Amino acid sequence: MDTDSVTTRLVRRFGPQVAGWCSDLPETVVRLTSRWGLSLGDSLPDGGSSVALRCQWPDGTPAVLKLSPDRALLGEQAGMLAWFAASGRVPSVLAVDEEAGAMVLEEIVPGTPAEDLPAASLPGQWSALLAALHGVPPPLQPTRVLRERCEEAFARVGRRLSEPAISARIDVTAWDRAIQRCEWLLDTEVTTVLLHGDLHLGNVLDGGAERGLMAIDPKACVGDPCFDAVDYVVAGAGSEGVETRCARVAAACGLDGDRLHAWSQVIAPFAAVAHLGSGGEEPVIDELLAMIR
Structure with missing residues (x-):
């Protein structure tokens, strides 16, 4: 270490x-x-x-x-x-x-990250993972709601907008637009479930044929089931494309495709900040920035 x-x-x-x-x-x-x-x-x-x-x-x-x-x-x-x-x-x-x-x-064995698994089978496996996670009833004791999770994330990541590599490509207007989209989605929630809350591809591991995909590092909250699929969708930028992946994932997981796409527009600036801050690939950044606009 x-x-x-x-x-x-x-x-x-x-x-x-x-x-x-x-x-x-x-x-x-x-x-x-x-x-x-x-x-x-x-x-x-x-x-x-x-x-x-x-x-x-x-x-x-x-x-x-x-x-x-x-x-x-x-x-x-x-x-x-x-x-x-x-x-x-x-x-x-x-x-x-x-x-x-x-x-x-x-330890999850074999533990291969989801991003390294065969792409063709992943939507179906993600569907089974969401069905299992979202089938768990929320706890009786108070827990966080998705609105709180989003407010914390916008405040924390928003501080990075002043970094030169990021401010050159993402301005406050674009960031505020994402906040407004997020607020609309939260205000129009109909179905809510217990969410993992941070289900990006690095937090999903292969548990083998018997266990399937396994989730680690939850930031659990109650909210729109689309939220646990959106990081996977946005990770399609620069490869198959976010819109194509969104359609595949929505169909496989039985999610509202329009809401899932709207959530991808909310999450795209977060992904763009991460890629800009780490010198990510330009085709990925270009697609993410196009979604923000």
């Missing part, structure tokens, strides 16, 4: 106040490994707000030690995974330490 790169990444996400948590990370890992009897393996690909290390539970179960300076969110995620457990489409939680910002999860 490269502590310097972890610190750089997490400070960029959370601010300089997390630097102390990052400097304590090696000691935290040693302490938790000893307490839970874990055998540590290699690091897994970086998440947006966490660190993940492959490990083995004392009984030999392949597992993942996940740590985050956002202790509250990590504790919430453990609860969210428990909500979705009945679906059979999320990993089991083996241990949690909310104070440390850590939990141990069952």
